Amino acid sequence: MTGPLHGVTLQTIVERLYEEYGWEGLARRIPIRCFQYEPSVGSSLKFLRKTPWARAKVEALYVDLVTR
Template identity: 55%
Template sequence: MTQEQPNNPLHGVTLEAILNQLVAHYGWAELGRQIDIRCFNYVGARLNLTTCAR
């Protein structure tokens, strides 16, 4: 059941979509510098955003 959430701009937006937008805007290298998350700093994880999202 889907509910209206007018005060929640991220309602219905997947983590994968958010990551894709961040990568498109900043790139992996810059995200790795700004955010200490393993998937941004290791090449193997870059190949699979689903793995990164987990």
């Protein structure tokens, strides 16, 4: 059995969350700089790949989105 994150790239997660919430909505839900100041998929990926606690929050938000 596989979970909702199986086979999903971090880029796909960020793009899907952006489509659903926009940068403002993401920044409200997860207040991190890469969503608050000059956000982009590229800058977010760079930050999230080296910041495990922030990546975990983003992944949890994605799981909530796709399992509701």
